[in-house]
Amino acid sequence: MNKPGYADQDFWIRLIFMIVFWAVLNIAMSIFGIALLILTIIRFGSQYEFPLLNSVVSTTARFIGQIFDFLSFQTEEKPFPFQDWPETPENESKDI
Numbered sequence: 001m002n003k004p005g006y007a008d009q010d011f012w013i014r015l016i017f018m019i020v021f022w023a024v025l026n027i028a029m030s031i032f033g034i035a036l037l038i039l040t041i042i043r044f045g046s047q048y049e050f051p052l053l054n055s056v057v058s059t060t061a062r063f064i065g066q067i068f069d070f071l072s073f074q075t076e077e078k079p080f081p082f083q084d085w086p087e088t089p090e091n092e093s094k095d096i
Contacts (some may be wrong), residue, residue, distance in 0.1 A: 017070075017078060018070070018071055021067050021070060021071060021078070021079065022071065024067065024079075025064065025067045025068075025071070028060060028063055028064050028067065029064060031060060032057065032060045032061060032064060035053060035056050035057050035060065036057055038053065039053050039054065039057055054088075055088050058088045059085060059086045059087065059088055062086035063079060063080060063085070063086050066079035066080070066083075066086065067079050
């Protein structure tokens with residue numbers, strides 16, 4: 001007879017990580033929203049491109065996607081800091 005999921009120690013460890021990453025997700029989405037708002041204002045007010053801010057918005061979006069994948073059981077890999085911070089692909093950074 002198999003044990004139910006809640007009897008498995010890995011379930012409880014993952015649940016703790018999910019709660020922590022849910023809190024991190026809220027912070028990351030706030031940072032993403034503020035950076036996106038600043039980037040939109042800069043782009044609206046001038047033709048100046050701010051590559052560092054573009055990179056922050058892009059990598060933060062990828063980080064948020066990694067958290068969503070972990071929280072929705074799409075992957076067992078934990079996001080940053082358990083793996084490298086997501087990078088902007090070369091073709092995406094040149095197109096922005």
